[in-house]
Amino acid sequence: MIQFDVDLGARSYPIHIGQHVIEPFLADAISGDTALVVTDEHVAPLFLNKVLSQLEHLKTDSVVLPAGEQHKNLTTLTTIFDRLLERRFDRHTTLIALGGGVVGDMTGFAAACYQRGVDFIQIPTTLLSQVDSSVGGKTGVNHPLGKNMIGAFHQPQCVLIDTDSLCSLPPREYKAGMAEVIKYGLINDRPFFDWLVTHHDALMEGNLNLLAEAIERSCRNKAKIVAKDERESGVRALLNLGHTFGHAIEAGLGYGKWLHGEAVAAGMSMAAHFSQQLGLLDKEAVQQVDALLEHTGLPRLPPAGMSTQVFLSLMSADKKARRGVINLILLKNIGEAFVCSDYPSAELELFLDRYLSSQ
Amino acid sequence: MIQFDVDLGARSYPIHIGQHVIEPFLADAISGDTALVVTDEHVAPLFLNKVLSQLEHLKTDSVVLPAGEQHKNLTTLTTIFDRLLERRFDRHTTLIALGGGVVGDMTGFAAACYQRGVDFIQIPTTLLSQVDSSVGGKTGVNHPLGKNMIGAFHQPQCVLIDTDSLCSLPPREYKAGMAEVIKYGLINDRPFFDWLVTHHDALMEGNLNLLAEAIERSCRNKAKIVAKDERESGVRALLNLGHTFGHAIEAGLGYGKWLHGEAVAAGMSMAAHFSQQLGLLDKEAVQQVDALLEHTGLPRLPPAGMSTQVFLSLMSADKKARRGVINLILLKNIGEAFVCSDYPSAELELFLDRYLSSQ
Numbered sequence: 104m105i106q107f108d109v110d111l112g113a114r115s116y117p118i119h120i121g122q123h124v125i126e127p128f129l130a131d132a133i134s135g136d137t138a139l140v141v142t143d144e145h146v147a148p149l150f151l152n153k154v155l156s157q158l159e160h161l162k163t164d165s166v167v168l169p170a171g172e173q174h175k176n177l178t179t180l181t182t183i184f185d186r187l188l189e190r191r192f193d194r195h196t197t198l199i200a201l202g203g204g205v206v207g208d209m210t211g212f213a214a215a216c217y218q219r220g221v222d223f224i225q226i227p228t229t230l231l232s233q234v235d236s237s238v239g240g241k242t243g244v245n246h247p248l249g250k251n252m253i254g255a256f257h258q259p260q261c262v263l264i265d266t267d268s269l270c271s272l273p274p275r276e277y278k279a280g281m282a283e284v285i286k287y288g289l290i291n292d293r294p295f296f297d298w299l300v301t302h303h304d305a306l307m308e309g310n311l312n313l314l315a316e317a318i319e320r321s322c323r324n325k326a327k328i329v330a331k332d333e334r335e336s337g338v339r340a341l342l343n344l345g346h347t348f349g350h351a352i353e354a355g356l357g358y359g360k361w362l363h364g365e366a367v368a369a370g371m372s373m374a375a376h377f378s379q380q381l382g383l384l385d386k387e388a389v390q391q392v393d394a395l396l397e398h399t400g401l402p403r404l405p406p407a408g409m410s411t412q413v414f415l416s417l418m419s420a421d422k423k424a425r426r427g428v429i430n431l432i433l434l435k436n437i438g439e440a441f442v443c444s445d446y447p448s449a450e451l452e453l454f455l456d457r458y459l460s461s462q
Numbered sequence: 463m464i465q466f467d468v469d470l471g472a473r474s475y476p477i478h479i480g481q482h483v484i485e486p487f488l489a490d491a492i493s494g495d496t497a498l499v500v501t502d503e504h505v506a507p508l509f510l511n512k513v514l515s516q517l518e519h520l521k522t523d524s525v526v527l528p529a530g531e532q533h534k535n536l537t538t539l540t541t542i543f544d545r546l547l548e549r550r551f552d553r554h555t556t557l558i559a560l561g562g563g564v565v566g567d568m569t570g571f572a573a574a575c576y577q578r579g580v581d582f583i584q585i586p587t588t589l590l591s592q593v594d595s596s597v598g599g600k601t602g603v604n605h606p607l608g609k610n611m612i613g614a615f616h617q618p619q620c621v622l623i624d625t626d627s628l629c630s631l632p633p634r635e636y637k638a639g640m641a642e643v644i645k646y647g648l649i650n651d652r653p654f655f656d657w658l659v660t661h662h663d664a665l666m667e668g669n670l671n672l673l674a675e676a677i678e679r680s681c682r683n684k685a686k687i688v689a690k691d692e693r694e695s696g697v698r699a700l701l702n703l704g705h706t707f708g709h710a711i712e713a714g715l716g717y718g719k720w721l722h723g724e725a726v727a728a729g730m731s732m733a734a735h736f737s738q739q740l741g742l743l744d745k746e747a748v749q750q751v752d753a754l755l756e757h758t759g760l761p762r763l764p765p766a767g768m769s770t771q772v773f774l775s776l777m778s779a780d781k782k783a784r785r786g787v788i789n790l791i792l793l794k795n796i797g798e799a800f801v802c803s804d805y806p807s808a809e810l811e812l813f814l815d816r817y818l819s820s821q
Contacts, residue, residue, distance in 0.1 A: 177536055177540060181536060184605055184611065184612055185605075185607075188605055188607035188608055188611060188779065189607065191778065191779055215614065216575075216602075216612045216613060216614060217611070217612065218611060218613075219600065219602060219610075219613045219614055219615055219693075220614070220615070220693070241578065243575075243578060246543055246544075246547055248544075248547035248548065249547055251578075252543065252547060252576070252577060253543055253575045253576065254575060254577075254578045255574065255575060255578055255579070255614065256578055256579070334578075334579070419550065420547065420550055
């Protein structure tokens with residue numbers, strides 16, 4: 104079993120990774136005498152009873168949300184508040200997010216807002232949420248005009264990553280999670296990128312030891328960045344590699360059509376190609392990025408039918424945009440991402456025209 | 463003009479009190495190049511243009527909410543997010559709350575959540591919001607099952623209290639605001655309570671100098687308590703004197719029937735009488751409390767028709783309740799409030815039976 108801390112002063116918390124991490128750590132992480140487990144209709148049949156069985160000494164309840172990004176909105180969030188208030192759970196209650204990124208983001212945001220802030224615990228059950236959204240305290244819901252536009256920074260009490268949960272993960276979701284794993288290699292960890300290339304086949308076959316290592320290296324990378332910049336005023340923006348293009352894909356298609364990781368994969372490829380067009384990244388590196396994404400079975404091109412104008416319009420609504428300038432995370436090399444805001448805007452338009460017509 | 467700071471380290475901010483405080487301070491408090499003014503249908507005709515005229519160098523817009531506590535909910539909040547996103551206001555935008563407590567609480571909560579947190583400025587236009595809700599960073603909306611159940615702690619950049627705005631305040635709202643002013647005397651400032659008794663008539667006639675002093679003394683009292691306990695883990699709970707009974711009245715009647723200050727006035731009288739029943743407060747002090755409330759034209763008794771059971775049920779859903787125990791702010795003397803959780807629960811039931819039947 105692996106354990107390390109996200110170092111955020113008074114808001115520090117441990118991440119536990121391995122098989123069977125729920126039983127030894129869940130109950131101890133709860134300080135009050137009530138807990139609400141929030142999960143979704145796909146995850147509930149698999150893991151809800153396992154979690155509730157650890158909480159029999161408490162007053163508990165559970166909320167089963169409809170599954171999918173298209174339900175990550177204020178209306179669904181309200182059902183969590185309704186249950187908390189119907190059950191009179193007070194400000195000493197703990198919310199437990201059992202599921203993927205959508206469940207984690209909504210449960211975390213509900214915990215941030217309920218009675219102006221209660222505890223919560225992340226039990227991410229998808230690879231994507233294990234290596235990304237469960238760590239770092241970003242919570243929120245979508246708005247029809249933009250992803251994660253309404254939310255809060257709210258750190259969990261702990262993150263429990265049970266690698267067994269990946270055995271039941273549909274292959275498409277597993278691949279989508281690998282997109283975020285690859286992201287950490289691209290941002291600032293070339294050795295990890297090379298390790299992923301080397302161990303690709305074993306990872307895709309579900310080798311749990313290698314997977315635990317991939318998750319650990321991803322989470323440690325993320326924890327290091329979050330510790331430096333909890334509220335994203337600087338270096339944390341690097342974690343958005345592939346996300347500005349990716350969010351535009353998700354919003355343009357309608358949430359839930361492509362998985363988040365799929366959109367991020369195409370977004371990272373686009374970031375690499377745009378970096379190449381600007382003369383920042385050499386062709387060989389771009390090919391290495393594309394090869395690993397394709398080998399993993401991830402999309403490299405955005406969905407057909409999205410125009411340059413749709414991309415530009417959605418990207419300028421991105422949270423990282425400022426005064427109409429679309430800040431992008433670009434690559435100087437594999438393992439060397441940086442925030443770029445001073446590229447010529449005509450270059451981006453030109454890039455999109457070319458790249459979208461290459462489909 | 464009066465100025466002093468709410469001392470919260472990196473989140474400290476100034477409060478400006480007096481006539482004409484908007485013009486010299488508003489524009490300087492905005493760091494970005496966009497601002498959204500949020501107000502309501504009553505306040506907009508009176509002050510919106512005055513505020514917008516100070517912001518002509520920025521890209522601005524305004525949202526006019528329906529007036530009243532019954533609209534302080536997630537649905538109304540959504541209209542603020544809609545406008546921000548339609549106008550593509552980015553995370554460097556500033557929200558300006560122009561109005562009473564409802565507008566301030568909702569605007570502050572919208573600012574806390576929009577893109578996970580943007581700046582906001584409080585321009586409270588009612589006496590109640592000037593002395594209470596605009597200071598201290600509590601923001602939020604109501605849920606049908608409880609008041610302010612969904613919210614955040616989010617401190618403003620500054621608070622601009624223009625005493626001129628009180629000239630147009632309806633007398634009923636003015637009186638309701640006085641309830642929160644009186645509260646500060648009761649909590650921990652006996653000299654202020656006595657000062658209020660002495661200057662009562664001049665204050666009720668709208669003497670602006672005395673009013674500015676009453677607002678200053680109220681805000682300083684609140685700022686001192688908030689500085690000690692920003693997130694209400696201790697002494698800040700004292701600010702809820704009268705509010706546990708008061709919130710039950712508001713929820714029991716349906717939000718918007720009684721003004722918040724009216725419910726708090728009855729709640730403070732109830733807290734005084736219950737303190738007397740427990741042998742904590744002498745009869746003379748209770749009479750002084752009731753005399754000042756009545757003299758101000760505030761209700762001392764809860765509305766007819768609310769039963770003991772309705773009170774107990776709503777009070778046990780209060781945010782300060784823990785494990786079913788209703789924590790109350792009670793009085794040992796005028797100017798000596800304390801948090802009480804160890805009274806016999808049968809005493810509270812007995813008190814409510816008696817007090818409600820005394821109507």
